[in-house]
Amino acid sequence: MQAHFAELAALVGQISGFIYPNEIELQWSILIVIYPYLTGLVAGAFILASLEKVFNVKELQPTYRLALLCALSFLIVAPMPLQAHLGHPERSLEMLMTPNPNSAMAMFGFVYLWYLLLVLLLEIWFDFRADMVRWSQQSRGLKKFFYSALALGTTDISDEAVAFDHKAVYTITLVGIPSAFILHGYVGFIFGSIKANPWWSSVLIPIVFLFSAIVSGIAMILLIYYISSLIRGQQPKMPCMDKLASFLLYALILDFSLESLDFIHRLYESEESIHILSELIVSKLFLSLTIVQIMLGTILPLLMLAFGRYSRLPAELKRIIYVISAMLIQVGIFSTRWNVVIGGQLFSKSLRGLTAYKLEMGGQEGLLAAIGFLILPFLIFLLLIKILPPWEDEKETVPAAIEA
């Protein structure tokens, strides 16, 4: 406790102007930056998967199952930073028991469960069911039981049964697209609906959140497809990479346009908050916004992608350009979340002052915990691709032994 007070006392010297006395303690920490980043990846990965399933973009076939498992990995971890951040995590199920229908945050529990159970898990189950039955039939002992249980004991992999599975997947994906929009859009709404905060309160925030989510999701799948291909000693299929790069480029252009629109609109209307927000952008957020988010995270990858995609460079070079762009985009989108969440708390609601955020190294809401939450989805992903291999060329063969 005393350590906490000492931290706050140290922040006093970093206040410029005037803040309400209670504002010295930033309420939403880096964990709340991580949460929209993770759900954004979920939504983006799923949208990419739906491009293949619903809009029949055949080139993306190699990434379909990859995207689903990736989305599941991130979705499993997504509520963890939220739990860790609560003052009383043991009471978190109250949100499911007595949700306040007027509160966007109360909808989280239901939207999350809906998306996890009725979209993602259901889709993965139907898509993998025939394979799970096959793997069960081809194994013995515990593995046989494991896959049989995963398949809920079904054994029918006749053409009719599999056709039903495919129809189910199509329908669920169709329902899943707006569900993915809601899963991440409502996070944007949580911020966008706070009239008390002029940095957040905007109609565009849910939309910008969603488009930056799509950008980050596509970029993540591009990276995962590339890296997994390399690890498995295979060449990533160029039509797939090119298609990923195209969609990434389109999404990035849209995202950048929307963010620019928000920016121009604020400057033009020049409401009272413009003074403190301008000061915020040129001082506290200069590095994370102007440099990282805009230049390194949006404009540079945009140019690189456009150049790489539409030039006549050899395939190896194109792949490298795509990969570097995708990595820059990840950093950029994370920075976007930082600028929204932390940035919105760095200025006072009195519009007369700025404060500071000190990111601790350890502790429940420190940098190490944050890094842990960012690494965990990849660990879960590794586990998932061992249990449910998404590779086309391994569909028929049984997955290797599960021991760690």
Place this chain on the structure above:
Amino acid sequence: MADKINRRDFVRKVVEGTASAVMLTVCGPMRSLANASEEAATEPSAPAYDATQHYYGMGVQIDRCIGCGKCADACKSENNVPREPFYFRTWVERYVIDAEREVHVDSPGGGLHGFSPPAAEEDILRSFFVPKLCNHCDHPPCVQVCPVGATFKTQDGVVLVDQDYCVGCRYCIQACPYGARYLHPEKHAADKCTFCYQRITKGMLPACVEVCPTQTRVFGEINGISSPLHRLMKMEEIQVLKPELNTEPKVLYTKLDGEVR
């Protein structure tokens, strides 16, 4: 042979891990909820206070405030608010408007120990103190956003926090336009001015009103029943903080300068 042992160990570990995870996520919360219910179930037998017969508000007369900070101090004593200058249910701000119409605002330690002279005294055009507190809005954004129903407006118009039910998500603190809320460092639940609910339901005044030396703060019924607040509402021009946000505050200011946010 080694394979089989590994698999058995692995399975056991997985089952144990899953079971304990399920216990934590399901039974942990359930147990704490059950506790919350039990604690509150014992209703003390008190003389009948009928919340439907009251509707409270507060008046703040800016031209009387001397910035002594006794209100902030009394509030902390009465309500066991941590003494550190980072948690305030009420505080006092000082506004100094200089000859170039620049506005300088400060609130050293929330005004807890009064104020020392401002910089550049000669240049002052206008200067005054503004006590602030939770406005107990009639249309409270904090109540609107609470995901679990831990903060609410009572029948007598007071916005309270159920600290045995609050999950500490801090959404209400973000939603309050006035900076009136904070997370209690020991209880890990949201906290704020309660109009000293434990006092007003016994016919006493909130602590800040009790100790104010100049009658800056006026507490009473806001709905047309004879009270000093009613007289104030009738005779003075009333301002509220941030009216454009439509929160309908029930803390009514008189002589409030337009520069106050």
Place this chain on the structure above:
Amino acid sequence: MKKLNFSIGKVPDQAVRIGTVFILGLVGALILRHHFLPESFGELGHYRANAIPGIKALPLHYAGWQTCGACHEDELDKKMAGFHKNLSCETCHGPAYDHAVVDPTASTPNVPRAREACLTCHGYLPSRPTGFPQILELQHNPMEPCIKCHNPHNPAAEQVAPACSGCHGEIARTKAISHHALLQCETCHTAPPEHKENPRQFLPKKPTNREFCGQCHSKGTQTSGTLLGVDLTSRDIPKVDLETHGNTYLCWQCHYPHYPEGK
């Protein structure tokens, strides 16, 4: 191996199995919710009604000034007769619930005797409302405890401040270095005797017309002798043509009478 087929009509086996899992889960969740929902939730609104008694039962620390008078009649009477009559006892003596209501012998409230205690309210700050009695800390008996001359329960001192400057110190100090330094307050303002008791309800009068200032400042008025209590010898009073100067405004709508040469 037995092959169980749970298909129902057109719904195939796998759909029925997964559907059952979901339905069982939903039913289980509803049962758990019913069991763990706090009883009083929803009685008065979307909150636990049983939270309110707990909040009402929080401990009190301030007794309220009425409780002090039961034992401390003398101090209360003295206070009611003086300038501090509107002060609560606990404003200076701090929270006294334990002493006044629980057990008077167990604890005694704080008795502030230091100079700093009075300066919290009465030390001069430019942001304080004009007319609130304030002193300049370094000029008013520095280092002496206030209670040496002022009884806190009835603080009027034996030595009375000249004219109005006890409460209007800043105005007096401003005027004292201005061209109006030799004008007495009473010259322009007549204050009813009740003004000291109830300053906001019984306001002093101000001059009502331009001619009042014109007594000294209008062209053609006397330039020697005594005028309004001021000896006019070698004084250069600015004169204006009252008909044309400043339209129809009252003089102090532009000129600050307590410091007329200033901004």
